[in-house]
Amino acid sequence: MSILFLADLDTEELGRWADALRASLPGEAILTWTGDAASAPATEVLAGVTVAIVANPPPGRLARLPALRLVQSAWAGVDGLLADPALPPVPLARLVDPQLAADMAEAVLGHVMALHRQMPAYRAQQARGAWQPLAQPRMAERRVGVLGMGEMGRASAALLARTGFDVIGWSRRPRAPLPGVAMASGAQGLANVLGAAQILVNLLPLTAQTHGLLGAGAFARMPRGAGLVNAGRGGHVVVPDLLAALDAGQIGHAVLDVFTTEPLPASDPLWRRDDVTITPHVAAPTDPHSAARAIAANIARWRAGEPLVGLVDRSTGY
Known part of the structure; x- marks a missing residue:
């Protein structure tokens, strides 16, 4: 053998x-x-x-x-x-x-914190030389939804909750409770999470059921100006729908770590958007x-x- x-x-x-x-x-x-x-x-x-x-x-x-x-x-x-x-x-x-889950949780916390502290807006203000303090909610006032309650999703949701965010996690089937994290499951649970999440983190596996999950319908359910962090798979996001949601202001900023084609071609218009942050599939090496x-x-x-x-x-x- x-x-x-x-x-x-x-x-x-x-x-x-x-x-x-x-x-x-x-x-x-x-x-x-x-x-x-x-x-x-x-x-x-x-x-x-x-x-x-x-x-x-x-x-x-x-x-x-x-x-x-x-x-x-x-x-x-x-x-x-x-x-x-x-x-x-x-x-x-x-x-x-376990190391992979810990690394993913660290990356998720970093991206969520940057969105929470409005770093994209301040970068845009810096580019035009504008000094304009923005109203800043507390972490406990920011609802973060985490899609996927596997090892990486649970580690990320737990760290976000310990840090002070209001966290709700979603899985296809009911999962064991997680301290500090509200849990949801099934189709209605997904609709509830999308409707509540001011920042949505996707850590789902890519399956026939989850392919294209983050499309026009999902974005329309989210609070206007919500942030998106996709560290699952590129196939979860319907990119034309995301671009439309960004253009309309329905999604305020998207952090994308994974793509259907990797490396992301230099000609891809995502590179040139101020409302998109791109990282080269490094959330959890x-x-x-x-x-x-x-x-x-x-x-x-x-x-x-x-x-x-x-x-x-x-x-x-x-």
Whole structure:
């Protein structure tokens, strides 16, 4: 039995991941492959792979592993994997790394605080040399909605609440209570969150049900001038609808960390908007060392017959 790290990464990044995985999985035979057909391991080598740890694997490559019994994603999102029609019908686990959740919460707090303290408005005033103090509500008077109550959503909502914001979290199904956070679920819960959130943070996974969720209908429900922070996936946002909402002042400012096409092309009009803040998918970069430890622990659980952390329900995508 062997473990394959199948990752479409450059040589340097592939090496960092391989070193981290070997340090966390001592004694394991770990192969690496970028998925490039010309450099594929021999057929008999692939035939011995039982566990695949994957990061952006090219479609169809996992189908070449006849003994495969587990797919462990090196990323928190698995929408790309689920889009592969040849994905083998074996257990699939997404990455659940406490460090990743902590990093996301830190980024979310930073963006929410910047919107709360009206930094975009002050930057615009600076550009035209205007000295104009703006009325500033207290944090407790600012309602922040967080879409997605998985590990990253719960960590972000909890940090926002501890900081002093009025926080409401939404999930598709009811989730366990979270101190300081009002919880909502289902279609009516989503409508309530959208209607109340002066700043909306999206941390949902991308599924058939959530694709295009942040479109004209959602924006129309939000309080006029609301802020948006999208650190989920680019496919959640209907960009033409967002641009229309920004032009109309329905959305006051949007912070976008993720995009359907990455890197975002230099010609994209989003770059040139004063009411949009762009960051290059950096809200929560995956750290190979902490991720490798989480992955190793999950493989140990699987081998012991224990429940996997982050096991994906393929009918929902998470």
